[in-house]
Amino acid sequence: MSVQTILEKRRSVRHFDSNYTISPVILTSLIESxxxxxxxxxxxxxxxxxxxxxxxxxxLLPIAYNQQQVIDASALIVMLGDYQAFEADNIIRIHEEGFQSGYFDESLRDYLANAAIQYYANKSDEELKLELTRDVSLASMSFILLANEAGFETITMSGYDSAQLKASLNISDRYLDVMLIAVGKGIKNGHQTVRHPVHKIMYRNIITSLG
Ligand SMILES: Cc1cc2nc3c(=O)[nH]c(=O)nc-3n(C[C@H](O)[C@H](O)[C@H](O)COP(=O)(O)O)c2cc1C
Structure with missing residues (x-):
């Protein structure tokens, strides 16, 4: 299925076959991709x-306001951002790995690593949170597309109490919880949803505050 077809056909599904298990190999492969x-x-x-x-x-069921997919989906994934990823150690290690793999030379390794360290150095907590939210959201969408391509259904959830979820799963403040994704075999289609006509969401050069 093309990405376009998946985007046209995908719906948020809220009813899952609770007896269906996704093999750990498949789940790992979706996450790896x-x-x-x-x-x-x-x-x-x-x-x-x-x-x-x-x-x-x-x-987690009451923490997610009794959304049944929390229990019935084959897998429930808490999508997290790791604040420690901003640390220089991590940035240097990743760029060293790229160099060792032959993907760039020493000077590009040092340039990229230093640029990244500088980029995050003076960011506020709010800005770092936004950085994590961007990265985790892009990975989440990829996972959703991949899961749908593999014949599963998904739902994204922000409907949960963040503090209670983190406490009940012992998630420390090192991590930002961005969203939950439930994935499995749907037993009831998600309801259809409308979208704005494209001319209402697409602007060129200037965005107006009317309409
Ligand atoms: C960040 C985010 C959080 C969401 N949280 C919930 C949720 O907690 N419960 C729920 O039933 N749907 C949730 N949804 C699903 C949206 O309601 C759904 O994507 C939207 O209505 C469009 O429908 P569609 O996904 O079927 O196209 C969430 C979607 C997103 C992107």
Missing amino acids: ASKSPNGNNIQATRYLIIDDPDLRST
Whole structure:
């Protein structure tokens, strides 16, 4: 299926076959491919926390306002951003790996690593949060496209209490929780949704505040 076809056909699905298991090999492969998504300075901050323990899923149900897909989907993934990815150690290690792999020479390694370190050095907490949100969101969309291509259905969720979710899963402040993704075999189609006509969302050179 082409990306365009997936985008035309995909719906958010809220009813899943609770007996269906996605093989860990397939799930790993989807995540591995999603990790190829573009990300700022290639600092690779996205983390995928798979929740497959039934007791944890039950704990999360009320935290996610009783959205049944939390329990019924084959996999529930907490999409996280890792604040430690901004640290110089991580940035230097990744660029060294690129150099060792022969992808660029020493001078480009040093230029890219230093540029990345400088880029994050003076950012506020809010700006760093935005950086993580960008990277994790792009990886999330890739995962959704890949999962749909593989014949699964998905739903993205921000409908949960962030503080309670982090407490119940022992997620420290090192991580930003960006969203949940439930993935599995749908048993009921998601309802159809409308989109603005393209002329209402596309501007050229200047965006107006009317309309
Ligand atoms: C960031 C984000 C958070 C969402 N959170 C929820 C959610 O908590 N519960 C839910 O039922 N749908 C949730 N949705 C799904 C949206 O309601 C859905 O994508 C939108 O209505 C368009 O429908 P479609 O995905 O079927 O095209 C979320 C979507 C996004 C992108």
